[in-house]
Amino acid sequence: MALKNHIYLLLLLSTISSCLKLSSSVLDAETDYNKWVSWNIDHHRRKAILEAKPTTQPSAGISTGGKANLDDKLRKAEMHNVSITVNQNGTGDFKTITEALKSIPPYNTRRVIIAIKPGVYREKIAIPRTLPFITFMGDSSDPPIITGNDTASSVSGKDGMPLRTFQSATVAVDADYFIAINVKFENTAPHEIGSKGGQAVALRISGTKAAFYNCSFHGSQDTLYDHKGLHYFNNCFIQGSVDFIFGSGRSLYENCHLNSISKKVASLTAQKRSNLSLESGFSFKDCVVTGSGLVYLGRAWGDYSRVVFSYTFMDKVVLPQGWNDWGDQKRDTRVFYAEYKCSGPGANFTGRVPWARVLTDEEAVPFIGTYYVDGDTWLITP
Ligand SMILES: *[C@@H]1O[C@H](CO)[C@@H](O)[C@H](O)[C@H]1NC(C)=O
Ligand SMILES: *[C@@H]1O[C@H](CO)[C@@H](O)[C@H](O)[C@H]1NC(C)=O
Ligand SMILES: *[C@@H]1O[C@H](CO)[C@@H](O)[C@H](O)[C@H]1NC(C)=O
């Protein structure tokens, strides 16, 4: 009897102490969160003040469409822009995109606008770091389709090894200052539920200062590899099943449509942010979320994953819980998953995980403009 009581007492004590420990670590995390959020608001204010000041004018007299802050390399590349045409019917400068890219000398310093005429381009394209300032320009009434069907488990011809996710991309961009306008990027590999190595990327963007206007990205698992750098997506359509926007980019998605073709439970995003010092994160503004299956808005790939949805319409396809910690509870206090002024049946906050955040106006501001990706130094009107 006495022994039993003793055990109860021990149990009680250990429960109390673990509760205390838990709540104190939650409190610490809450303090860290509040500190970061105030830092972020201040940081944004300071940046906005600096940017509003006219900068010194190194190249006075050159018109950059009023963009006084454009970085110098880009300004020069713009001034010396050239255009080439790709047409499969032989009336352009080249018949394939690959040939057009091959014609550009390495360490290119000019903006090269590649006008791609309508057609289905079955090409695997890699733009190396040495080819910055490339623009793919399609026709809005009939966008060219760049298509492939490699998956992570496809065997490459050269060494007989599987490609892995990174190499599965139909189009892979390692260069900076890439722009695509009116282009459809596609990976048609079928996704079998539960299959391994089914990751099939349509586009991987690893260069910084990249912009996509009126583009569409079609795939199923891992459609858009937003790998790293500053990226801007405007008026784009992105479709997939599992983790279909993923990576460590710092990106603003404005006016985009995300469509799930999942047949079960999946996640729209898998933002990877593995330590506190990284500036990466996805911000979705004025977007629309629709589709099939049931989706989380994001699942944490890395302990400090960061995703914000603002002014976004969410259809009922979004799970009430909203967010997923990928089975690792320590991430609950570390991730930054937030929503601001969203609407639609999927935006009901009642069932959300307790660690999802609703932002105040002040807290939301740093995420809802092109300044989130330092756009004033590199975004040019298409
Ligand atoms: C592109 O080059 C043409 C001349 O080839 C020039 O007239 C035009 O202003 C340039 N575009 C930009 C944005 O600088
Ligand atoms: C080739 O394509 C262009 C535009 O896409 C079109 O204007 C032209 O008529 C075509 N020429 C031939 C020979 O098919
Ligand atoms: C990929 O596409 C090629 C060409 O259309 C086809 O021969 C191949 O069977 C496809 N592979 C898969 C896995 O679908």
Ligand SMILES: *[C@@H]1O[C@H](CO)[C@@H](O)[C@H](O)[C@H]1NC(C)=O
């Ligand atoms: C993008 O698409 C819209 C229609 O959705 C069109 O009005 C606009 O001109 C397109 N932009 C470009 C740069 O082609």
Ligand SMILES: *[C@@H]1O[C@H](CO)[C@@H](O)[C@H](O)[C@H]1NC(C)=O
């Ligand atoms: C954070 O991650 C980046 C990229 O992986 C790495 O370069 C950096 O050293 C890391 N910083 C810390 C404090 O771990």
Ligand SMILES: *[C@@H]1O[C@H](CO)[C@@H](O)[C@H](O)[C@H]1NC(C)=O
């Ligand atoms: C939100 O969801 C809760 C629980 O399912 C429900 O009671 C409530 O009516 C919903 N609110 C709206 C505005 O739909």
